[in-house]
Amino acid sequence: MGESAPATADQVGSPAELAGLLERHAYLCDEGLATACFLALRMGRPLFLEGEAGVGKTELAKTLALVLGAPLIRLQCYEGLDASQALYDWDFPRQLLHLRAAEAAGARDVARLEGELYDRRFLLARPLLQALETAPSVLLVDELDRADDEFEAFLLEVLSDFTITVPELGTIRAERPPVVVVTSNRTREVHDALKRRCLYHWLEHPSFDREVAIIRRRLPEATGRLAARVARAAQRLRGADLLKPPGVAESLDWTRALLALGVRDLDPGTAAVTLGAVLKYREDQRRVLGGGLDALLASSLAGGDADA
Template identity: 60%
Template sequence: MTSELEHVAPDVETLAQRLASADYLVDEGLATALFLSLRLPQPLLLEGEAGVGKTEAAKALATVLDTPLIRLQCYDGIDAGEALYEWNYPRQLLSIRLAEANDTALTEDALFGPEYLVARPLLRALQHPGPRPAVLLIDEIDRADDDFEAFLLELLAEAAVTIPELGTIHATHPPVIVLTSNRTRDLHDAVKRRCLYQWIDYPDARREVEIVRRRVRGASESLAVQVVAAVAKMRDGDVQKPPGIAEAIDWLKALELLGVDTLDAAAIGRTLGSVLKYSEDQDVVRATGLESLV
């Protein structure tokens, strides 16, 4: 596995170039964090505002590695059944009935064997056959609770999980683990100690223009510049949910589809829902004056 990753990412600069070829532009700090995560190897925790490209980093990394992206979307109340595994109870019940019909014995060990196990994202990532490791994206971990964070510690530290009926399962090809957080709450120190850490901030205007134009092929540079400038003004305003790069891309796509060549107050008014997803924020911007965004 090490030789495979060395071939793909022999150094930070090569990894950055290959990510750029997958239309994901990185600065030196993020490129270095991704490189170290691959080569140490060690899980990587990405934090930042919503829409700055944390999830896209994992997707681009999977593209560069030419390996599956296995995504676990966290939410309040998520548990091992959704994240790791569950038993196929209908199949177990069928086996019990067949054993009774044939008057044969069915031991508990047989009933709780691997063939009755339904693998969820974490287990699928550990069992990935290779030759390159899968990229395991644990998305928005801040939405889960403290108990789920504690549940993840074994996976993060040892690339292994323990299933009571089967014992500890170790990964043959330990996955590349990327965790993301919008920082709606602080994560436990035990999680952070097991991870590399990188904060992703909004890029400067020039880089953001390049990013949105890569994602909206055919968009004019002048319109992309106007969109990025308007989005920056929204972020500096009093909106509760500042628009991220993802919203800038959505907005540019909408304007291109409508045939808008130049951003003006009328075009902004027609498409404001593409960039601001809360009515309260739209009200704030409209009260300030749409002309101020031009």
């Protein structure tokens, strides 16, 4: 199965095969993540991914949609998100236009007119309803930890039977439930009830070798030496007690910035002027610059320093 022939959940035969399919779309995962993802597909369970920002949680859902040839439907969570914003709403301007047009045409049947106002054509499907009505699809519930407890309870109800009720229309049930990926940066604890409904996996930052491989896979124009320098620096920054340690996303951004400058290696001077690509807090930049970039970049990159 190549990129021109997307797989279905039933066609993926093993975690190793799924890892290979993800790699074809430039997503490199380890055995643990591949197994969790495979089991979620095979068992029809949501996959709950936790980990620090930038480790590849959202990117996995995007890549999985490519592998399955299914649309990605994303629900970005935030404080104050409620059911109507995630599920559906009525198109009031269109309803009003319909009402005025009916009145202008001399409509007198009030009951019939009221019924027409709550026809399916006036329903605005938000991400959750879109996912229920689209088959196949991949539903990404991103950063659930940012939402309130009330929304989390509502989401659990939807994920339990993939059914919602619109009072004016009745019950809408997914003919084929979407593949669901839920992510959390763990800014707060998600309740056990929702976690029990899902398969759980914690995403760690990648090892040095894997991070080099990710950079070179995503940015093939980067030399082996540059990828190794960036990966080693990122690994050291993660151990520097920063407010926001860099994730793989920041490593890739840093490499892109260096490539845009035509840089083939990472030295203290270049690192200093491009630090904003990898560290997004002033306090973190001050701490790193105060400690000296020479020490940060000095490392033995045996086997990863080749200018390949």
